[in-house]
Amino acid sequence: MIRYDHATKRYGPGPPALDGLTLEVPAGETCVLVGPSGGGKTTALKMVNRLVEPTSGRVLIDGRDVAAVDPVTLRRGIGYVIQQVGLFPHLDVAANVATVPRLLGWDRRRLDARVDELLDLVGLEPATYRHRRPDELSGGQRQRVGVARALAADPPILLMDEPFGAVDPVTRARLQDEFLRVQHTLRRTVVLVTHDIDEALRLGDRLAVLAIGGRLEQYGTPAEVLAGPATPFVADFVGAGRTLRRLDLLSASDALAPPAPAAAPAGGPAVAPTVSLAEVLATLLTTDAPCVRVVDDGVVAGIVTLDSIRAALAATAGPASRRTAPQAAIETEADVVVDDDGESVVSEGGEA
């Protein structure tokens, strides 16, 4: 468990880089620090492994102030994936992955076995990639090696600073899927920094939305943040596609209406209860059917209609989201623009 206790960082006069951050990341969960540049996300991340020392306040791991731990010892117990990967260009893949175990003095046999195990885990064939150099790898492969390197000594905590920032959108989506798969089995305590709200919603068990000046605007699960943005800043940052994203997080079983035999002819569309409401909505929009039957193990559990979807959104909505929910639902989801650096930028004014 990681706990920030009024952690503040100032670089000279002017607004702080991080302003009194207080939050708790439960063990085994992924906490995504998300926000625009200048929000202090990376500063907050680096406080955990003491690459940045707080000006005031504390960071605690399992109740212990990190300031009391020798930084070198501390860091060997924390996996670290940095922006642009930061692989050592003079070492091959195996030596990169083995960095921390080697510092810990593992013997050769254990090292080699661990390297192969990790390359398998991140989907790189060990025999092919073990002796490649970083400049012989694609961007996506480098990111995988970066993740393998961070996991090498089996640290309970993983810090990831824009881990999937330097790759194309298709590769990024695949890496995100793999991260979710790996995290599902390993259950590490992860702090991940991104400025991409879609990535944050996808990967995070919890989101911490930070605004410029290092203020924490909201801390909650993706569903909570989408349904009830705590401040106008969060609403704006989450953007106009918010309702569609909420439909991604809700499933057909959340919008069940009692089956009405007349309205649901047996030949109409049917889905399983776990299918997302976004898919159900797509089905409704692309067929003539007035409703979709929800079928669980061959039994019709109920139906979903536009009205029941609307009701499900209203039932889970916070105060700030109500006013625009119906309109937003028919807007396009294209509120994320990719600029020429390949970085996504949340467009302005989509919510208004």
Next chain:
Amino acid sequence: MSSRLRLLVTPLLLAGAAFLVVVLAHRGADRAELGVLATGSLAGRLREHVALCATSTALAVAVAVPAGVAATRPGWRRAGSALLFLANVGQAVPTIAVLALAFSVTGIGFRTAVIGLWAYSLLPVLRNTVAGLAGVDPAIAEAARGMGMSPAQVLLRVELPLAWPVLVAGIRTAAVVNVGTAALATFVGAGGLGALITVGLDNQRDRILYTGAALTALLALAVDWAVAALAELTTPTRR
């Protein structure tokens, strides 16, 4: 691959050229010239020359590399720029003046010449050490720290290996320049191939003069090759 091939061919060419120089030096030489140009005596001059260059370059590396490392550590930047300034001044003073200054302190002999050559070769090594270390991507150094390397481990396992090609280029410059400069060591009585040049000049024996000049040039090329070979074999990215 072609650079490896060149590494093998160069020493053969140089050895052939040296053999040719000695043969030409002996052909038609009179008795007085043969006395100076006898193979044994040439070898002695060459040994003196190599000893001067090797000692002074090694001492320069021993001082300038740690100084360059210190100059790039956080908190030492100002000391670093002062050091670079001093080395620049040292480089700007003509070699012969450095030798004369050293002579006034340590008198005649090998030691004086080594001090002069050492002072002269500090700058290239220092400058390239600083430039090489400054050129290491700070994100990579921070990744190393973030994974739990101690400052010494970051330096030895990451920064120096990455700075190595630039650093070794500085050593190469210093070593090659030293071979030429060491020809002046004869003025402080330290011998070397420069002695052949001065003897040739003083006695108007062009044969001796040219032999000394040609051997010095060949030695400079050989040293250049040797350091290049060292760089080729030790540069980590090419392993």
